Amino acid sequence: MNNTFLNSWYKILRNCNYDNTYKMAWAKAIVEIALEADYRNIVEMYEITLEFIAHKVIKYYWNQTIFFNLIQGSNPLKPPKILTLTKELIDKYKSLFLMQPIRFEKVHHLLTNDKVLSKHYTNTIKKIITTLKADVSYRFLNIGGQKLEKIYQYEKGDASLFIRKQDLKTLKDNAQQIFDIINYRWSLILETFNSTPRICKKVKIIDDIGIRRRPLNRYIKYLDMDNPNHICFICDLRIESGLLSIDHVIPWSYLYSDDLWNLVYTHKGCNSAKSNVIPEERFIRKLEERNKRLLQTLSLWKNSGLP
């Protein structure tokens, strides 16, 4: 096993700075490419274009942003360029298709085939390549002003990097471990400027196939106990059948969890109107009151022995 090579990789990941998450995205892209490469056709060196890396990098940021809106840089006034570009692409997508948050992999066909969106996507990739060239490609190899040798060959400004076949294979063989380290470091960095809960879980879930949102119907029984007349939590008016919706008061994207204490009935319109914004304080207080009541109702119900 090529220990020196692998150790250098670990050293880079351990010593990353906490300004932004570029190095993590860059590393993850290279390891993912190592997993997908066709080794039969590689003679000695394998070429990885920065364009290929850019496609991977935007996928990570797209999924973290569209579901969880995670902040990826320490300076709130100057967010990392790649994140801004990703957000612009997401906005473009939403303006054209108006859909619920969706994984990058599922919109890829639109990004490459839709006339308007594909143009925007191509432009975004170009700009990301520029940032990768200027800020990540060679800096990745620098630790405390020293350049680590033999990770990959890259000349400043080039459109590709070259990695030895055996090194690529080492990345492939240790991919799971390296991904775990990257996700751990990525979470640590995010924790320094995101105050939202469950960062690790949010970062990890990006690697899983589906971000599953389970149906909330199983809570109806309990919500009905407290609110049998279906009064809307937001506007206090009665909700006609057909317009009833179960809403997360603290947005799902923030908590990344369904919990009864956070669920209320709202009108379908009142629900979507507030989308993913953290609620005003009066709604938090209102939720607190509701939960006190609900807890009482539930304990009465439990003690009554009714089904």
Ligand SMILES: [Zn+2]
């Ligand atoms: Zn309402």
